[in-house]
Amino acid sequence: MAATEEVKSSGVVVSAVGLVKEFRDFWNKPKAKAVNDLDFEVREGEVLGLLGPNGSGKSTTVKMLLGLLYPTAGRLTVFGKSPRDVDTKRLIGYLPEESYLYKYLTAYETLDFFGSLFNLSALERRKRAEQLLEMVGLSHAKNRPVGEFSKGMTRRIGLAQAMINDPSLLILDEPTSGLDPLGCREVKDLIHLLKKRGKTVIVTSHLLSDIEEVCDRVIILYGGQIRAQGTLNELLTISGTDRITTPQLKPEIMEKVLSILRSQLTEEEFRIDHPRMSLEEFFLDVVNRAQAESVETYGARSGGQIANYLSGGAESEEELKAKQELLDSLTRKEEPAPAEKPVEEKPAEPVVDTTRLEGLSDDALQTKPEAPAESQPEEEEDLSEANEKLKDMLSGLSGKE
């Protein structure tokens, strides 16, 4: 496909130049300018967050990307072609904000239908549908009409249909809306996985923590215009402040640290407290324990393994190798690029910066062996938990129901 070649060479998946969308009334008089002179690019393998309050032009932009609305002015290309180009849509997956699925179709029929639209063979459709249903935790409800599903289950099947073609560009409109924290976590894990496979993802969400956790770059819209854009580091780093996180310090050490701080800063300029788990982390922990005890539920279950074809379609040894690779990459120590963050990384938690710690002038802090000795087991415990979860996700070996 020529467009794909073009994208490969330029690395630009979506390009908008001077994009304008004006809604007009019956008499063709301008009614509202939903999008006003947008310029942005989305590069291959990037996870982009579109942020903005209601009416800021996020949905209009997404609908223009999908060819559901046409730009009034400007140029918009997806994979180097018009968003209305039919072939381009082979590479796109879309999860809308609302459930626009056919209520009379069962979950399996829904996936089979959308698979047919991609001209997949019956065998391939069946294989993918079953894997996706397993992945989104709806295997047990595959013969139930979608109209009977709860909102969370509908979101899950919506997500599954968006993945049926193993898209190169995935557009997720409020992907975690209606999902329980477990579902949210699975969606975020999926986005991380897709990114690892070089897929491009555009996410719109009102939940800023979602965006923060998964996106490389964000665009903040207001009044149809871009108000800010850049990587999360660029946008979120507060210059002129530092944070240090350590294992719990003994009182005498704490006193020493405080005295050093007091000698250099006023009381109002620094703060010491205990880091907290996020509620999401706590919730996930509780549910994981319940699942381990095989507590029955009639709703959506925790997703199973990622669909084979989404994991690269590897089989047997190759598959195991890929899984191991992914597992390794996700459990290895944090790397600078956000893409390589492990799934179980806790971005909300402060990062331990040992060089800064060493920079503190108190000798006692540097010579005391207890601190690193104490911190070691905690780190290992974190990794084993992450390993466990990832094993669940990737191989489905542990009891997930």
Add this chain to the structure above:
Amino acid sequence: MTPFLAIVKLTCRSAVRSNVFRFLLFLLIVCVILVPNTLKGDGTVRGYLQVMLEYSTAFVAVILSTSVIWLACKEFCTDVENGQLHMIVVKPVSRVTVWLGKFTGVFLIHFVLLAISFAFIYVFLMFQYNRQNFTPAERARMENEVFVGRRAFTPDLGDLNQKVKDELARRVATAKKLGEALPEMDGAARRKYVQSVRMEILAGMGEVRPGKSKIWHYTGLPESYDGPVYIGFRIYSGNIGSKNQKIGEGFWFFRYVQRILDDNIKDRNGKPAVKETRELPLQLPPEQILTSAYKEFSVPGDILIYNGTAYVGFANLQTKESEVMHFQVTESPCLLLKETSFLSNYLRAMLGIALGILALGLIASSFAAFLSMPTAVFLTLSYLLTGLFSHYLISSIESTGGDNLELMDKVGSVLARIMISLLIPVQEFFVSGHLATGTLIEFSHLGALLVFNIILKGLPLCLLGIWLYWRRELALSMKQ
């Protein structure tokens, strides 16, 4: 092809799982089962079977017509309004394919229902027919008059336009000769006058005055036909009978061309060749005829037909000057010749109705492609009614146009003609009446309906609908 078939399948599923469709299906079943059991006809078994045939098939056609309009509008409009179509058009499938898939699905499910209904009616009809204690003669009559496909031949009217011209010229010449005022021959007045002359000529061709006779000529008949030829007719006027029925008296006569054979000369088939022919009149006994009622009698084909032509005459035995008998020569007396079996004719009727459903689906789908559901349904029904009444509109305007309404007449007439040329008269597809009288449903008629109505009139509308469907901004039409 897979996406197209998936959309067809989805449309069928949507229909089957919809409550409104289930209700219409229920109505269909009720009609197919109950209608035949509640009809009585004219009291005779033959009448019962005829009425059952006509009403059952007509009810099925009406219900499926309603259903196809509803389903087509629903499939196209609600998909857009509820955003479900968004999920399809963001996949690699063109909107033309989506339109065609939905339309095919709508038509397909109705065609299947039509086939099932017709199969049931046929089986039930044959069951009722076979369980009756008909005498062999009655059975033969049923099979020759009802359970058959007969081609109708009406009297040869010749070049009617030329006859009208000649008559006009004659009248002008006569008026000039006698020094009388010429009729007004401008604009609408001329058209009205010409129309009245045409009607007079036609009336004259079907008028049989008391004590007189009329002979009609038929052409285009088969070269040789051995079976019975049915002569169907309806006479207007006559006396009032004892039961307030109009009755008249007359007799029928025919040309019989007698072939005199020569045994010494053989033709290609080894049979004796025709040496000479003699034309003889054959007359049926005089009879009392109930007027305004349709009647048939049969004559052997080899007696009536010669070289693809026939002559049929009727003599009016009434005596009073006012007792004129009239035939509508565009319809009767007609010669009815068996052309095909009942089953074949029945399938042709089904095909006609299927084409009607196709036309309705096409119209509704075209409007629904770019309008909201209520507007699409309203426009479809308006289209049907306008198509239905355009012919009546023209004849009504032409018969009532006075001098003070001349401009309105013109505008109305032009509009009606434009409508006739643009709109599909869907009623022409529904041929249950023909089926019940054993009249052949001609393939040429079905072909003409397909070409002139569906392709020439329906296709442009359909292309307009597809084009608007293709270019519309779908996200603008969503219900919030």
